[in-house]
Amino acid sequence: MTTPTSSNPAAASEEFQLTAPPSPLRELWRDFRRNKGAVVGLALVITYLLLAIFANVVAPHSPIEQYRDAILTPPSWEEGGSLDFLLGTDAVGRDMLSRLIFGTRLSLSIGLISVTLSLSIGIVLGLTAAFAGGKIETAIMRLMDVLLALPSLLLAVAVIAILGPGLANAMYAIAIVRLPGFVRLTRATAISELSKDYVLASRIAGAGKLRLMFITVLPNCLAPLIVQATLGFSTAILDAAALGFLGLGAQPPTPEWGSMLSGALEFIQRAWWVVSLPGIAILFAVLAFNLMGDGLRDALDPKLKR
Amino acid sequence: MISYILRRLGVVLPTFIGITVLVFALIHMIPGDPVEAMSGERGMEPERYARLIAEYGLDRPLPVQYADYVFKAAHGNLGRSIVTQESVLTEFVDRFPATLELSACAIVFALCLGIPAGMIAALKRNTPVDYGVMGVSLAGYSMPIFWWALLLILFFSVHLGWTPVSGRIAIEYDPVRVTGLMLIDSLLSGEEGAFASAVSHLILPTIALGTIPLATLARMTRSAMLEVLGEDYVRAARARGLSPLRVVGRHALRNALIPVVTVIGLQVGTLLAGAILTETIFSWPGIGKWMVEAIHRRDYPVVQGGILLSATLVIFVNLIVDVLYGVINPRIRHTR
Numbered sequence: 001m002t003t004p005t006s007s008n009p010a011a012a013s014e015e016f017q018l019t020a021p022p023s024p025l026r027e028l029w030r031d032f033r034r035n036k037g038a039v040v041g042l043a044l045v046i047t048y049l050l051l052a053i054f055a056n057v058v059a060p061h062s063p064i065e066q067y068r069d070a071i072l073t074p075p076s077w078e079e080g081g082s083l084d085f086l087l088g089t090d091a092v093g094r095d096m097l098s099r100l101i102f103g104t105r106l107s108l109s110i111g112l113i114s115v116t117l118s119l120s121i122g123i124v125l126g127l128t129a130a131f132a133g134g135k136i137e138t139a140i141m142r143l144m145d146v147l148l149a150l151p152s153l154l155l156a157v158a159v160i161a162i163l164g165p166g167l168a169n170a171m172y173a174i175a176i177v178r179l180p181g182f183v184r185l186t187r188a189t190a191i192s193e194l195s196k197d198y199v200l201a202s203r204i205a206g207a208g209k210l211r212l213m214f215i216t217v218l219p220n221c222l223a224p225l226i227v228q229a230t231l232g233f234s235t236a237i238l239d240a241a242a243l244g245f246l247g248l249g250a251q252p253p254t255p256e257w258g259s260m261l262s263g264a265l266e267f268i269q270r271a272w273w274v275v276s277l278p279g280i281a282i283l284f285a286v287l288a289f290n291l292m293g294d295g296l297r298d299a300l301d302p303k304l305k306r
Numbered sequence: 307m308i309s310y311i312l313r314r315l316g317v318v319l320p321t322f323i324g325i326t327v328l329v330f331a332l333i334h335m336i337p338g339d340p341v342e343a344m345s346g347e348r349g350m351e352p353e354r355y356a357r358l359i360a361e362y363g364l365d366r367p368l369p370v371q372y373a374d375y376v377f378k379a380a381h382g383n384l385g386r387s388i389v390t391q392e393s394v395l396t397e398f399v400d401r402f403p404a405t406l407e408l409s410a411c412a413i414v415f416a417l418c419l420g421i422p423a424g425m426i427a428a429l430k431r432n433t434p435v436d437y438g439v440m441g442v443s444l445a446g447y448s449m450p451i452f453w454w455a456l457l458l459i460l461f462f463s464v465h466l467g468w469t470p471v472s473g474r475i476a477i478e479y480d481p482v483r484v485t486g487l488m489l490i491d492s493l494l495s496g497e498e499g500a501f502a503s504a505v506s507h508l509i510l511p512t513i514a515l516g517t518i519p520l521a522t523l524a525r526m527t528r529s530a531m532l533e534v535l536g537e538d539y540v541r542a543a544r545a546r547g548l549s550p551l552r553v554v555g556r557h558a559l560r561n562a563l564i565p566v567v568t569v570i571g572l573q574v575g576t577l578l579a580g581a582i583l584t585e586t587i588f589s590w591p592g593i594g595k596w597m598v599e600a601i602h603r604r605d606y607p608v609v610q611g612g613i614l615l616s617a618t619l620v621i622f623v624n625l626i627v628d629v630l631y632g633v634i635n636p637r638i639r640h641t642r
Contacts, residue, residue, distance in 0.1 A: 037444075145317075146324030149624075150617050153579035154597075161601050161609045162335045238450055242583055245452045246598055261453060265587065268456065269464050276460070279453030286448040 031299035038295020044288035052105040059098035060086070063255040067093040072271050088273045091263065096273060099255035100281050106256050107285060110171050110240040111233040117175035119182055119229050126186025127213045130194060141187070144180040152177045156239055160248045167256070170249035174239045178232050185228055189221040223300040227293055234289035241282050257282045307632065314628050322621055329614045330375050333606055334368070384611035389603050394611035398593060403486025404474060405592030408584070409577040411508055412516035413570065420520045421566070424527025425559065428535065439524060446521030452583040455514035459587075462510060469506050472589035476503040515584040519573045526569045530562040537561075564635050571627025575620045 022030070032038055051058060061067075067089060074081045075088040075096075087096040125144075129137040147155060159173035193199060194217065202216045243249030244258025252259060260278040267274045341358045350358075359365055363374060378384070384394040427439040463471045470476065474488045481488070481495035489508070492500035534540060535558055543557045581594035589595070593612060600608035 142320050142324060145321045146328060149321050149325060149621050150613065151575040151579035151620060153582050154613060154616055157582065157597065157601060158332060158609070158613050161606070162332060234448065238448075241450050242452060245450075245583070246586060248598075248601065258450070258452075261456065264456060265459070268460050272460060275456050279450060279457065282450045282453060283445070283448060286450070287445065290444060290448050 028299050032295050035295040035298055037291045038298070041288045041291025041293075041295060044284060045292055048104050048108060048285055048288065051101055052108045055101050055105045059095075059101040060084075061095035061098040063099045063102040064094065064253045067095070069093070072267070072274070074271070075273050087277055088271070090260070090274050091267060091271075094253075094255075096277055099260060100257070100277060102255040103257045103260065103278070103281060104285075106167075106250065106254065107237050107240060107282075110167070110174070111236040111289075114171045114174040114178065114236045114240075115229050115232045117171070118178040118232070119225065121175075122179055122182025123186050123218065123225070125179075126183045127190055127218065129183065129187045130190035130217075131209060131213055137187075140183065144183050147176070148180045152235075153239065153242060156243060157246075157248065160243065165248045165251065167250040167254060170240055170243045173243070174236050177239065178236065181228060181232070182225070185224055186221060189224055190217050193217050193220050227297040227300060230289055230293035230296055234286040234293070237282065237285050237289070310632050311629055314625060314632075318621055318625050322618070325614065325617045325621070326376055326379065327372070329610050329617075330372050332610055332613070336606060379614065384614065385607035387600075387605050387608045389600075389605045389608075394607050395615075397596065397608065398611065398615050400486075401591060401593045401596050404488070404590060405578075405581050405585070405594060407487045407489060408508070408511055408515060408590060408592060409574075409581060411512040412577060412580075413519060413573065415512050415516035416519035416523050416573070417570070420523030421527050421563075423520075424524040425531055425554070425562075427524065427528045428531035429554065431532065436528075440528070443521040443524040446517045447525070449517060449521075451514055451517060451580055452587055454517060455510070455584060455587045458510045458514055469510050470503075474504065474507050474590065475500065476507075479503055511584050511588045511590055514587070515577060515580050518576060518580060519570075522569060522573065522576075523566065526566055527562065530565045531558060534558045534562045564631075567634065568627060568631055571624055571631075574623045578616055578620065 032042075067085075070082070070085060070089050071093040072091060073085050073089040073093075076083050076086050078088075081088060085095050085097070087100070089095055090099070125140050129140040150158065155177050156170070156173040159176055160169055163169035163172065199212065199216055202212060207216060240249055240256070241258030241261075244256045244260075245262045247259070247262055250256035250259045257278045261275070264275045264278075341355060341362065341364065363371060366374075382395050384398075386393055387397060390397070423439050423443070427436045430436050459471055462468045475481070475492060479492065479495070479497055479500040481491040481497065481500055484491050484494055488504040489501070492504040540553060540558050543553045548557075578594070581590075581592055582598060583594070584590065585592045585594035586598055593616065597609060597612040597616075599605075600612065
């Protein structure tokens with residue numbers, strides 16, 4: 001801009017004001033990127049996601065086919081290993097690598113389904129509690145207190161005791177266990193939003209209750225909920241694996257990471273790969289979501305922003 | 307103070323009633339009914355079925371059954387295990403010391419390492435030491451503990467042969483049960499090597515169970531410490547020329563520990579949940595293993611009673627922590 005008019009100070013300042021602020025997403029990315037751990041977490045999450053989506057393309061074998069003549073083959077770099085089974089085989093000759101890859105699909109779906117379930121129910125209950133107040137609020141919050149009083153895995157185990165062991169039931173159990181967190185968070189953020197002017201303005205303009213709840217207030221409560229949901233992914237994966245390990249979640253021959261470990265104690269002296277590999281998969285998945293959640297929290301929480 | 311305790315009780319009581327309703331409902335939500343569950347897969351004759359239904363009072367209206375359940379539970383009658391025919395409360399009391407011993411060791415382990423680690427990380431903020439401590443604690447926080455336990459066994463028991471893999475004490479020792487706590491009982495027995503054996507059985511389960519509380523405590527101590535270090539009274543103490551040790555030890559740490567106490571209280575639930583996994587792996591005869599076995603055997607009275615007792619325990623401990631919190635932090639008594 002070298003036109004003579006732009007040297008006019010008033011025009012210049014006008015021009016300055018006209019530059020658009022960075023879009024919220026770009027700003028989020030800029031803050032998120034600062035946290036190196038979070039970027040590593042994000043990269044890991046994307047890797048797991050791709051593995052989960054393309055499991056049947058990437059995996060060299062079927063996760064449940066038993067190669068009876070290759071039982072407990074060690075990983076390829078060990079003595080006696082074969083390139084056919086890069087990470088070795090388990091006690092009935094199934095390819096570890098393929099089972100791990102398909103396990104990614106399972107663990108991520110368990111996380112996705114249980115978090116979506118408890119997030120959506122949590123939002124509805126939390127907003128209802130915040131808007132209704134009085135007896136309804138007390139009833140909802142007391143119920144959540146009851147759920148919170150039970151240690152998480154114990155509650156999950158109790159739900160499984162009712163529904164019976166199985167993958168789908170494990171997901172419901174995990175969703176119920178995580179519900180109080182989402183309800184409390186939604187209610188607390190919604191209550192602090194409710195006293196703000198924009199809500200009052202919308203109310204005066206004649207917005208109905210549902211509109212106020214879901215269109216006016218909810219979007220402003222989303223930031224902490226997104227963080228909580230990301231962190232919820234990691235606990236969901238952990239709990240699902242724990243239930244699988246106890247034999248209460250996914251049932252054999254489903255290639256679920258936790259259930260892959262449930263018989264592993266037997267092979268602890270003979271086959272370290274059967275014991276260690278599924279755990280590494282779980283650890284890194286949980287770590288990835290934790291790192292990403294921490295980064296999101298730092299980026300989304302205005303109090304920590306400089 | 308008393309009004310504060312009463313207020314806390316007022317919050318806890320409805321929760322407790324809620325738990326009893328939930329646990330009572332549990333038995334009615336399982337597919338079929340308790341008598342059917344008892345009969346197993348073979349089934350039973352209709353007359354016997356009807357007699358048992360009447361005997362257990364399952365033909366009465368639900369509110370009556372609930373009142374009956376609470377009345378019995380309050381008198382310590384939680385029913386009998388379908389498998390062993392033993393009273394549920396007796397079985398719980400038998401196994402509880404094992405879990406208590408393990409949890410106590412785990413929390414001591416977590417405290418002894420977690421608080422100093424968090425403190426050092428806070429004092430050396432943004433140095434490699436800080437990043438190291440926080441990195442390790444994040445890994446500990448994300449660790450599937452059943453896998454961590456397997457790794458510990460793989461390394462210390464199988465590879466190095468240092469510690470036993472399962473149980474509470476080697477079979478050649480059989481100390482008389484006095485307290486139910488193996489560490490004390492083995493000492494009382496006076497047998498040579500019994501105590502050492504009990505300790506060696508306890509080490510790996512303690513580490514496995516203590517890891518998550520350890521990571522949580524380190525993170526909490528660090529952030530509480532950082533907050534306190536920025537306070538005016540710490541700056542004032544520094545300005546008065548007190549030695550760094552005194553500033554940190556007397557002025558900062560004491561105040562930083564206030565939120566940490568709450569976290570310790572909250573860890574009781576985590577410990578109980580973790581005990582389910584740790585005990586299963588190390589064949590530790592505590593309530594966690596007992597409950598998992600009960601679920602596999604469909605022994606519903608045990609599941610029901612176990613959940614009720616564990617939840618009561620958690621609520622009770624949290625109440626005590628709340629009260630203690632009021633003692634160390636007088637401000638909290640007067641809010642709300």
